């Protein structure tokens with residue numbers, strides 16, 4: 001995973017693959033223009049089409065720990081890799097997995113050379129999550145998700161304390177999300193030491209998703225250029 005990074009979680013805000021592909025291509029142009037890494041977490045049914053047409057890292061939004069065999073409806077690390085994904089969100093507050101499966105799924109993803117973004121809902125879980133060795137920990141207080149009130153603005157201590165906590169494992173990045181909506185939200189997160197931001201509704205509910213991502217990317221670029 002290249003950081004700093006913007007992870008756009010499409011969630012279920014778009015069900016048309018054609019429209020999701022248009023959004024992805026326009027975000028790809030922004031990423032290229034500003035030289036800022038952007039990953040897209042898309043519904044599993046869209047991974048193949050979008051990863052085949054967009055050079056950005058495409059992530060799944062969830063994977064199961066099921067093994068090959070008699071399992072119905074499972075989405076596994078092997079399946080999303082076959083579809084062209086470079087990684088996945090894991091244990092998102094809207095799609096939890098059993099805690100006893102997290103370490104094994106991270107190991108399976110790592111053995112496939114895939115990124116794992118392990119989601120936690122509070123700063124106290126950042127250190128234990130980092131010790132499981134994911135690529136990144138994404139901390140998102142559920143009460144702020146979809147609120148338009150950003151964690152970096154209304155709960156900056158969650159960001160600063162998570163930045164400290166993640167250092168128990170030097171190889172793990174710290175990404176923050178929930179309510180991230182503006183240039184200022186992103187630059188504040190970066191100033192507090194985050195390696196990136198995760199966002200969904202501000203991007204996907206906008207009439208111009210790429211324009212919102214452009215503001216986020218400008219904040220990351222400007223922070224990088226700051227003395």
Ligand SMILES: O=C(CO)COP(=O)(O)O
Pocket residue numbers: 009092140144145146147148177178179180198199200201202
């Ligand atoms: O869940 C999130 C990203 O995974 C954050 O959602 P919002 O950006 O809509 O607050």
